[in-house]
Amino acid sequence: MRNAGCYSPTVWHRTLAGYSDSPVGSSEPIAPDPGRLIVALRQIGYSLEQALSDLIDNALSAGATNVLIRFLWTGERIVGVAVVDDGAGMDAAQLRNAMRFGSAARVDHTSLGKFGLGLKLSSFSHARTLVVISRREGLTVGRRWTLAGIRRHWDCDIVKESQAAALIDAPWSPIDLRVSGTVVLWNDIDKLPVSGRGLRYTLNALHRRLELHLGLHFHRFIQRGVLSIHIDQQEQGEPEHQIRATVPALDPFGYGVAPLEGYPRTFVMHLAGVGEIPLDCHLWPPNSDRPEYRLGNRAAARQGFYFYRNRRLIQAGGWNGLLQNDAEPHASLARVRIDLPPSFDDRFSLNVQTGKPSERRRRELARINRILLAAAALEQG
Numbered sequence: 001m002r003n004a005g006c007y008s009p010t011v012w013h014r015t016l017a018g019y020s021d022s023p024v025g026s027s028e029p030i031a032p033d034p035g036r037l038i039v040a041l042r043q044i045g046y047s048l049e050q051a052l053s054d055l056i057d058n059a060l061s062a063g064a065t066n067v068l069i070r071f072l073w074t075g076e077r078i079v080g081v082a083v084v085d086d087g088a089g090m091d092a093a094q095l096r097n098a099m100r101f102g103s104a105a106r107v108d109h110t111s112l113g114k115f116g117l118g119l120k121l122s123s124f125s126h127a128r129t130l131v132v133i134s135r136r137e138g139l140t141v142g143r144r145w146t147l148a149g150i151r152r153h154w155d156c157d158i159v160k161e162s163q164a165a166a167l168i169d170a171p172w173s174p175i176d177l178r179v180s181g182t183v184v185l186w187n188d189i190d191k192l193p194v195s196g197r198g199l200r201y202t203l204n205a206l207h208r209r210l211e212l213h214l215g216l217h218f219h220r221f222i223q224r225g226v227l228s229i230h231i232d233q234q235e236q237g238e239p240e241h242q243i244r245a246t247v248p249a250l251d252p253f254g255y256g257v258a259p260l261e262g263y264p265r266t267f268v269m270h271l272a273g274v275g276e277i278p279l280d281c282h283l284w285p286p287n288s289d290r291p292e293y294r295l296g297n298r299a300a301a302r303q304g305f306y307f308y309r310n311r312r313l314i315q316a317g318g319w320n321g322l323l324q325n326d327a328e329p330h331a332s333l334a335r336v337r338i339d340l341p342p343s344f345d346d347r348f349s350l351n352v353q354t355g356k357p358s359e360r361r362r363r364e365l366a367r368i369n370r371i372l373l374a375a376a377a378l379e380q381g
Helices: 009-017 034-041 048-061 092-099 118-124 147-151 161-168 199-217 219-223 342-347 363-379
Strands: 066-074 077-085 127-136 139-146 181-189 228-235 265-271 275-283 304-309 312-316 334-340
Touching: 034 118, 034 147, 048 066, 048 077, 048 118, 048 181, 048 199, 066 199, 077 199, 092 118, 092 127, 092 139, 118 127, 118 139, 118 181, 127 161, 139 147, 139 161, 161 181, 199 219, 199 228, 199 312, 219 312
Parallel strands: 066 228, 304 334
Antiparallel strands: 066 077, 077 181, 127 139, 127 181, 265 275, 275 334, 304 312
C-alpha cells in the first residue's frame, strides 16, 4: 500500500502547480568552479580554421578591410599567433565587454557574432594566454586573460598603456594601426604541435589549410574587394618578413557556364510562420579540375547545401541527412546556395562556433534534392 506521505515526482509537480505562490523558500548562487570550467571550454573542439574564422568575423563586424594572421615561432616551436585588423577598434568599456565570457549582444543584425563567446573560446582552444590590444580614435587599451587569472575567479589583467601602445605600434605590415585597429595575440600555444617533418613543413601546411578554408568561407567579402586576408610568419625577436600570402577567393559557384539548360535555377522554400527562403540550385560542369570545384577534397564530399549568414559561408556542402552518403556519386555536381537572414536565426540551430545549421523542416529541402539528383544523373548520362 502506497504511503500517503510519499509523492512521485509527477504528483509533486501537480501539487506545486496548485499553489499561487512559489514553493521555493529561498535561493543561493552556485558559481561554477572557474578552473574546471575553462578546462571544459577549451575542449569544445575548434579547429584552427574555425578559431581564426571567428576572429575574422569580429574584424568584419568592426569594419576592417585588412586582416593579418601571423605565426610566431622560435626554434622548432610555434609560440604565438597574432590576428591583426584595421577596423574601428575598441575603447576601454568596449574591450572590457569583449573580454567577458558571454559578452553583451550586438544590436547590429549584420554582425556575424551571435553568442559573445567566439573571441574567448576560439583563442583558448589553442592558447593558454589571450592578449587583446585595441586602438580607437588614437587611444590605446589592452586586456589579458590567462588560465591562472581565470582560476582566480575570473581576474582579467589590464595591460599598461605604454605596453599596449608598444605592441600595437610594432610592425604589422600591411596593416595600418596608427589611428584604429586591434591586435589579438595568442601566447603560450599548446594546441599547435609541430609535425615530425619539422617546423617549416608544419607552417606551410597550416598556410595551405587556412588559404582553403578562409578563401572559401569569406569568398564573398574577398570577391567584392571589401576584405583582404594576409598570412605570414615571424621568428620571435627578429624583424618581420616581407614575404606573405594573400588569401584568394574560392567561390564554390564560380564555374562559368552551366552544363544543363535551365540552370542555375531558383526554388522557394516556404517556412510556416517565418517566410520564404530562395534556394539557388547549381550544377557544375562534369570533370572540372578547378580548385573551386575540388575545394581540397573529393569533389562529391563538397556537394550539397551551402548556407550563408550575412554573406559569410557557415556550411560548405553536405546534404544534412537527406542522402545516406554525403558523397553520393549522382550528386557530385549539385550545389545549393541558401542565404539565411539573421531574422531566421531562431528557426535554424547555429552552434557556438557559428557552424552548421540544422533545419527543423526538411521536406522541401528533400524535394529540391530530388530534382537536383535527377538533373545530375541526366547530365552524367
